[in-house]
Amino acid sequence: MKLKRFEEAVGFGILGLSAITVLLILCIIVFDITKKGAGAISWQFLVDFPREGMTQGGIFPAIIGTIFVTFITALFSIPLGVSAAIYLSEYAKEGRFTRFIRVSIRNLAGVPSIVYGLFGVALFVEGLRFGTSVLSSGLTLGLLTLPWIIATSEEAFKTVPQSYREGALALGATKWQSIRSNVLPSAFPGILTGGILGLSRAAGETAPILFTGVAFYLPRLPDSVFDQFMALPYHLYILSTQHHAIEQVRPLAYGTALVLIALVFMVNLTAIILRYRYRKKFSM
């Protein structure tokens, strides 16, 4: 009897410790970056261009670039991903073919991001002649995000009770009507969360934009989707490894990291708030 209790205590102890360790690592990272980066943050830092060979000034173009490219990514990957998920979850008959598609999507999610980057060069930059541009990078990031969006959307569709579909069909709705008016709205919170989380991950990627459109330094903002751009993750990479005066720009690097993390955090928070509101509205 005593041994059993002891075993349980040890078991719980290990599980609790694992949870705390994970949390601790996150806290240390956030704390460290905040401590070292907070000093660099100022209004000027956020709205100014880099100056004096990036040793002075701010990261404004990188912030705008990241937002711009993520927007293109969203525009491309969300409609396409959600449509694919609708097909897979609502229309496709279960069989060898759909199973093959699902396995492929799962494998795509595991492809290293640098491979997407090189593929983006081949397809968008060279093949479709979009050049190194916001568009090429956005589409490449879109490809990277697609498997994630398809998988989370499909999951969201699966959680919609079958009775919503049957109820609509029994009233003489066509399949598409039942999907559009009943299935999609119910799955929307899940799709939204999945989509935004996918995008926030894309926003922090470096490898896929490396060869497809990101610029080392631009003295201006991109003026169209065919222009090059600066981006936070790449800027951070430069400041921390490629710069000629690494020690000198270290605070700026930490500042950039802090802004990137804050941006991603804010996006994720938006997802959570939106989902919460949506749920409440329908009191499900």
Next chain:
Amino acid sequence: MDKIVTKALSLFYGEKRILKEIDLKIPQNNITAIIGPSGCGKSSLLRCMNRLNDLIPESRIEGQILFDGKDLYAENTDVVEIRRRIGMVFQRPNPFPKSVYDNIAYGLRINGIKNKKKLSEIVEKSLKDSGLWEEVKHQLNTSAMELSGGQQQRLCIARALAIEPEVILMDEPCSALDPAGTFKIEELMIKLKQQYTIIIVTHNMQQAARVSDFTGFLYLGQLIEFGHTNQIFTIPEHKLTENYITGRFG
């Protein structure tokens, strides 16, 4: 007159035979009850009649179902149209996560009625017909999910009534309700049969005896007996029926 007639109807899910050569005549403007133990195929039979079984992969039928003399499973049947004319109320109340008003307007909108005034008229009439109007008239814009189970089920009936079907299929409509809710639905059914042909699947024999005009007893996918409810419950012809209604199994 017979509204729906099944001729040697068999239903298969893959290799598994769910229904076996069922011959059934559903008379118009009556309530027909289908009774039988769990798993006997009652619900499956009902779902053949609005072709909701089409949703199940690998399901297929043999035989015929005639609706006003026309084969429901003929090549050129418009399934969407059929489901508009043959409504259904499900076992668990399944209001959509929308407002009370939008739940009822749903069927109308998908059938092309856009006029606001007309929509409101029909919503009110349907809620009155289903006996829910007095309870919800001040909360038409609140979520249907906030209603009680019984109210939700009457909302689902109102939703079905709104598009003026000819037949209403009811799949154990009271199994998730308390006695008060059940009583209201039964009262409603008796009122509705003036206008509609009702088929109710139930495992509650008292309910079948109380509300129905005709009763069919289904056992292991076979129709054992069909006749006037009075006759089935007083002098059943078949031993199995007698055993079932007297509660010896089920």
